[in-house]
Amino acid sequence: MNIYGIMAIYKFEMARTKRTLVQSIVAPVITTSLYFIVFGAAIGSRIDQVAGVSYGAFIVPGLIMLNLLTHSISNASFGIYFPKFVGTVYEMLSAPISTLEVVLGYVGAAASKAVLLGIIILITASFFIDLQIAHPFVMMVFILLTALSFSLFGFILGIWADNFEKLSVVPMLLITPLVFLGGSFYSTDMLPEPWQSISHFNPVLYLVSGLRWSFYEISEVSVLVSLASILIFMFGCLAVVYYLFKTGYKLRG
Amino acid sequence: MEVQQQAILRVRDLNKTYSDGFQALKNINLEIQKGEIVALLGPNGAGKTTLISVICGIVNLSSGEVSVNGYDIIKDFRKTRAMIGLVPQELTTDSFESVFNTVAFSRGLFGKPPNSAHIEKVLRSLSLWDKKDNMIMTLSGGMKRRVLIAKALSHEPTVLFLDEPTAGVDVSLRKDMWEIVRGLKAEGVTIILTTHYIEEAEEIADRVGVINNGEMILIEEKDKLMQKLGKKQLILDLRDSLSEIPAKFADYNLELSADGGQLIYTFNTRGDRTGITSLMDDLKSEQIAFRDLNTTQSSLEDIFVNLVEESS
Numbered sequence: 090m091n092i093y094g095i096m097a098i099y100k101f102e103m104a105r106t107k108r109t110l111v112q113s114i115v116a117p118v119i120t121t122s123l124y125f126i127v128f129g130a131a132i133g134s135r136i137d138q139v140a141g142v143s144y145g146a147f148i149v150p151g152l153i154m155l156n157l158l159t160h161s162i163s164n165a166s167f168g169i170y171f172p173k174f175v176g177t178v179y180e181m182l183s184a185p186i187s188t189l190e191v192v193l194g195y196v197g198a199a200a201s202k203a204v205l206l207g208i209i210i211l212i213t214a215s216f217f218i219d220l221q222i223a224h225p226f227v228m229m230v231f232i233l234l235t236a237l238s239f240s241l242f243g244f245i246l247g248i249w250a251d252n253f254e255k256l257s258v259v260p261m262l263l264i265t266p267l268v269f270l271g272g273s274f275y276s277t278d279m280l281p282e283p284w285q286s287i288s289h290f291n292p293v294l295y296l297v298s299g300l301r302w303s304f305y306e307i308s309e310v311s312v313l314v315s316l317a318s319i320l321i322f323m324f325g326c327l328a329v330v331y332y333l334f335k336t337g338y339k340l341r342g
Numbered sequence: 343m344e345v346q347q348q349a350i351l352r353v354r355d356l357n358k359t360y361s362d363g364f365q366a367l368k369n370i371n372l373e374i375q376k377g378e379i380v381a382l383l384g385p386n387g388a389g390k391t392t393l394i395s396v397i398c399g400i401v402n403l404s405s406g407e408v409s410v411n412g413y414d415i416i417k418d419f420r421k422t423r424a425m426i427g428l429v430p431q432e433l434t435t436d437s438f439e440s441v442f443n444t445v446a447f448s449r450g451l452f453g454k455p456p457n458s459a460h461i462e463k464v465l466r467s468l469s470l471w472d473k474k475d476n477m478i479m480t481l482s483g484g485m486k487r488r489v490l491i492a493k494a495l496s497h498e499p500t501v502l503f504l505d506e507p508t509a510g511v512d513v514s515l516r517k518d519m520w521e522i523v524r525g526l527k528a529e530g531v532t533i534i535l536t537t538h539y540i541e542e543a544e545e546i547a548d549r550v551g552v553i554n555n556g557e558m559i560l561i562e563e564k565d566k567l568m569q570k571l572g573k574k575q576l577i578l579d580l581r582d583s584l585s586e587i588p589a590k591f592a593d594y595n596l597e598l599s600a601d602g603g604q605l606i607y608t609f610n611t612r613g614d615r616t617g618i619t620s621l622m623d624d625l626k627s628e629q630i631a632f633r634d635l636n637t638t639q640s641s642l643e644d645i646f647v648n649l650v651e652e653s654s
């Protein structure tokens with residue numbers, strides 16, 4: 090096992106975050122605060138409670154998910170796309186390092202950053218609302234698994250993308266709508282039919298629901314279903330990553 | 343019988359066809375001994391970079407076998423790649439990393455524990471030490487190439503590939519580079535370089551390979567190559583100018599200089615007979631006298647151009 094190689098990639102990626110501190114940490118914190126002001130304070134004051142939780146508190150898990158998903162994907166996809174784009178990937182391809190090790194380095198770094206961000210969002214939220222976490226351990230499990238699986242997904246995206254547009258189009262056109270329509274900011278039983286049934290096809294619903302359960306013990310689907318779906322997604326991504334490297338897809342000519 | 347040294351690099355029946363159907367390498371066979379410096383020559387698009395990329399693991403091979411120090415590059419990729427350092431043809435570097443960090447990164451990537459002393463030594467040998475904290479993007483092109491060399495040397499490779507190391511490099515770096523190459527050779531490092539500058543191959547290489555259209559059309563010790571393929575010219579300064587070559591000499595490969603003052607005889611040192619004696623006899627019988635004579639040997643460049651023309 091090339092531990093030094095994994096560490097080199099991991100450190101390189103973390104150093105990249107340090108250079109883009111504003112973009113990776115400050116911006117999400119400001120955006121989150123805006124959500125609390127607009128949704129929590131302004132609109133929330135007119136919505137009593139959702140499933141027995143104040144509106145401001147209700148949206149916290151959704152906001153964390155939104156940040157976890159977008160940043161896991163963008164960190165991991167950019168991390169591997171950029172070396173491909175500028176050509177420095179030659180070094181990784183010629184190094185004595187296996188697929189699994191490269192993935193550990195990139196995905197590990199992207200997931201660490203996302204988890205860190207999730208915690209920062211949580212702390213930010215605590216300034217606006219009275220936070221209660223019923224099952225902190227379950228919460229961490231959901232945050233970790235989500236960060237890992239979507240970093241894997243981002244890694245795949247970064248390998249697949251051959252231009253910047255493809256790189257940004259997936260998070261923008263797929264993830265953002267799924268998060269917004271996945272009950273992050275409302276309970277889906279507030280939706281009229283057929284939207285209510287349709288939203289159960291939205292995978293993000295299961296993530297948000299699971300994370301919300303760990304906070305308030307309220308959920309739209311059983312927490313075990315949530316856990317199962319995130320695991321299935323993660324193993325799906327792992328299988329794809331394995332296949333990509335096995336075939337050298339888009340990396341080795 | 344000669345004792346056969348184990349080749350550090352062995353390429354067997356190597357073929358590479360890119361996904362668009364283009365065959366960039368055709369049945370390449372190659373053996374390189376430890377500590378050799380081999381120069382690969384060939385026109386643009388000949389397949390030099392492709393060959394190096396296959397050996398280093400950047401490009402998948404289509405068929406054939408490659409081994410480094412007896413290890414297969416696919417089955418034992420960890421062993422083979424750890425031995426290899428590569429300086430790519432293109433200037434591809436990170437932008438925002440510092441020089442020191444990017445070299446330390448390479449060392450880690452290749453599985454070696456951190457060793458600042460080694461990195462310092464490499465950076466000093468490339469006159470990069472005073473730039474160690476600079477961001478790479480603030481360096482000039484030649485300095486970026488030095489950084490790439492430093493990265494390739496960071497993990498103490500025993501086989502070093504230099505893909506056109508002197509493209510866009512000034513005289514002083516070129517000198518530094520050959521000094522480093524000779525130093526590495528003295529330490530037992532095997533060096534394979536590609537170049538378009540034949541003088542470079544002539545200056546530094548032990549053996550020269552010529553690739554054209556994906557085929558290795560020749561690989562030979564440099565000195566032997568020059569002897570074997572070298573055309574020589576005998577130049578005779580005539581006492582009295584001639585207006586044309588006399589009919590008697592039609593069978594000789596003779597040229598008359600523009601002013602008629604020199605006869606130039608081209609012969610091949612490969613042949614059993616050079617024809618010089620009979621030429622001299624015939625000159626004497628025709629009473630053509632000369633004041634001086636000298637011979638010139640064709641350079642590797644001429645050899646190279648001839649070969650490529652023949653094979654195309």
Ligand SMILES: Nc1ncnc2c1ncn2[C@@H]1O[C@H](COP(=O)(O)OP(=O)(O)OP(=O)(O)O)[C@@H](O)[C@H]1O
Nearest residue numbers: 342360362364366385386387388389390391392393
């Ligand atoms: N990824 C690729 N897909 C398809 N064809 C390729 C690819 N890379 C290289 N080729 C083709 O393979 C041939 C050999 O290219 P290569 O880069 O190995 O040449 P080279 O000898 O290094 O040339 P140069 O002296 O210009 O660097 C060229 O015809 C090139 O167009």
Ligand SMILES: [Mg+2]
Nearest residue numbers: 390391392431
């Ligand atoms: Mg080339």
